Amino acid sequence: MLSGDVVKRFRISDGDDFRLSDIDPGDTLGLDLEKDEAKELLAAGTKRLADLQERLYAESRWSLLIILQAMDAAGKDSAIEHVMSGVNPQGCAVTSFKAPSTTELKHDFLWRATLPLPGRGQIGIFNRSYYEEVLVVRVHRDLLDKQGLPDKLVGDDLWRDRFDSIRDFERHLARNGTAILKFFLHVSRDEQRKRFLERIDEPDKRWKFALGDVAERQLWPKYMDAYEDAIRNTATKHAPWHVVPADNKWFTRLVVAATIVEKLEEIDPNYPKVDSAALSAMVEAREKLVAEPSDSKSGKSN
Ligand code: ATP
Ligand code: MG
Secondary structure, eight states: OHHHHHHTTTTTTTOOOOGGGGSOOOEEEEEEEOHHHHHHHHHHHHHHHHHHHHHHHOOOOOEEEEEEEESSSSSHHHHHHTTTTTTTTHHHHHHHHOSHHHHHHHOOOTHHHHHTTTOOOOOEEEESOGGGGHHHHHHHHHHHTTOOOOGGGOOHHHHHHHHHHHHHHHHHHHHHHHEEEEEEEOOOOHHHHHHHHHHHHHHHGGGGOOOOHHHTTHHHHHHHHHHHHHHHHHOOOOSSEEEEOOOSSHHHHHHHHHHHHHHHHOOOOOOOOOEEEEEHHHHHHHHHHHHSHHHHHHHOOO
């Protein structure tokens, strides 16, 4: 597993001086791991994560919200698949945020994100999120028009207002026991091109190819500006961003896994303690169970 120092390297808890250009999508911190080595290291991380998740679930006090944002083909889906591979599905849910439905458009932009929030003991993964509201919606003004907001609320302050709403929302969640980790998987435009070509060229990957993604990449600089501004305005101590180099998938997964493990270690969930009254009741129950004749002896069977 990667150390906490690595995690800190990519964490933005205060966005004031953040510049996206400071993070190189190809960075691996000088690590050059063989496939097997990276796999082994990740396996150690996911094992630790699974153990901590079980305790989070048993303790049922804290929730963990993990937000994943990225350009297409940056590896969100595969990061979820690999990093969460060992966790108990009962304590974890993934929600993918697509273009909003008619009903969703009739509500405020955070409305649809509230129901899938993780309950106590749960890990909730948002594959895209309400951040799309200051990303894709900012890049495509026609999407904003579709939202039907009253004209007088659509002014120059709209994006500032949305950042305020997001910061307030996350502060509220944090105050109520939801830990928040936000990831931007930062892939380069060149690497995205390579991955799109692979999707076209390899028959088993063709299902992942979407024509629209090629048009979207033409808007790359606009997206990068929107991401930078969103991160600058919403990176906080209780809901930090992690801008993770994503040109090397093995490195991305290691950083994401280490970041989640670090957070869970900080939460330090414990199995609930059994008090003495409950323990006496258990001892009594145990005696009864031991004293019960077994089905085979009493001749009963199911
Ligand atoms: P993959 O391509 O790996 O399946 P994806 O997250 O790109 O995953 P898609 O179905 O391709 O999933 O895309 C979902 C689309 O929905 C994205 O283009 C995203 O920008 C868009 N979207 C998400 N939230 C909103 C929103 N609030 N308003 C408008 N568009 C949104
Ligand atoms: Mg897509």
